[in-house]
Amino acid sequence: MFYTNITRIKDFFILGFPGLSPEYYGPVSALLFMLYLIIAVGNLFILVVVKCEISLHKPTYLIFCHLALTDLAFGTVTLPKIISKYWFNDSIISFYGCFVQMYFVHSLGAIHSFLLMVMALDRFIAVCAPLRYTVLFTNTTVSVLCGISWIMPMSWMVGIVLDAFTLPFCDSNIIVQCYCDHISLTVLGCGNVQAVWALAFGLAMFSLLLPLGFVIFSYFVIIVVVTRISSSEGRIRTMSTCTPQLLITFLYYMPRCFMYMANIVGFTFSLPVRVVVIMVYSLLPAAVNPIIYCFKTKDIKENLRKKFFIEVNKIHKAAE
Known part of the structure; x- marks a missing residue:
């Protein structure tokens, strides 16, 4: 542990997973590296597929691309440093580097939330005003x-970030997290931390609750509209177009809402468990979302199937 009495710290120490035994550093770093590869390959694959296939140049898939870009960026911002800690025993992050990482961590989280609101609007118009969809949602x-x-x-x-940057930092310079976030960084401050927390908390709630409120309203209306469709086949077909969006939205919001509700009712996690939970709900959706795009979206699935059979036919012809 590092301590200092100066008010301007030069470096921070990333603690990572509290209490993790050194014998597990190798497996943990390998697991995190594999997770990063899955996030990078999966989301780059989605970006390339949508970019190269003209038939996928539609509003829904453009939103998927933006979501994939935020997932890729979030993994790139957070994982390399924690992998370096456990792989190369490099736990030091510079003072300014920590603030830069915090900026992108929270920016990308809020961006993802607002993109989910845009995605809900896409499904809202597609289901509730299908005849005007191509005009309204270009x-x-x-x-x-x-x-x-x-x-x-x-x-x-x-x-x-600038508000947090003005805080004087003293005593501990240990970031009790796998990356620099607002709470783990500002808790080390010695000034008026409560005022800094209040502003950040207000904007965090705005970024979370406004999109979430619109998402809930949109899908409530969609469900009402779907129940009024006369044929069961039509209801199933209509809801199936919303399945990828519902899964992606659920993966993002449910763990965060659970954590907030747990804090409100007074249920607390131990520090090691809390760090693991935050890492899981922050990074697991980024790895899973490309699978949802591919296998729960008809156009992408059909496009991949056609390309697969074309490649198989080419191999057969070459073998003949």
């Missing part, structure tokens, strides 16, 4: 909405 509309979803959080997060 690629241009999606690009504008997704652009706003990126610009807004990245803008206000500058203020959050």
Whole structure:
């Protein structure tokens, strides 16, 4: 553990998983490295497939691309440093580097949340106004909405970071987490931490609850509309178009809401468990989402199937 009495710390120490025995450093680093490879390959695959296949240049798949980009960026921002800690025993992150990492961690989380709101709007219009969908929800509309979803959080997060940056830091410089986030960083501050927390908490709730409220409203209306469809086949077909979006939304919001509700009712996790839970719900969706895009989305699945059979036929012809 490192301690200092100066108010401007030069470096922070990433603690990682508290209490982890050194004998497990190798397996943990290998597991995290495999997780990063899955996130990188899976989300790059989605970006390349949608980019190269003209038939997928539609609003829904453009949103998928933005989500894949946030997942890829989040994994790239958070995982290399913690992998380096357990692989090369490199636990030090610079003072400014920690603030930069915090900026991207929270910006990308808020961006992902707003993109899920855009995705809910996509399904809302597709189900509730199908005849006007191509007019109301064009690629241009999606690009504008997704652009706003990126610009807004990245803008206000500058203020959050600068607010935390003004804090004097003293005593411990240990980040009790696998990456620099707002709480684990500002808890080390010695100034008016409560004011810094209040501003950050308010914007965090805005980023979480506004999109979540719209998502809940949208899918409630969608379910009402679907129940009014006369044929059971039509109801199943309509709901199936929403399945990927529902799974992706569930994976993102449910663990976060569970953690907030647990804190409200007074149920607390031990520190090691809390760190593991945060890592799981932060990174697991980024690894799972590409699978959902591929196997729960008809157009991507059909496109991959066609390309697979084309390649198989080429191999057979070459063998003949």
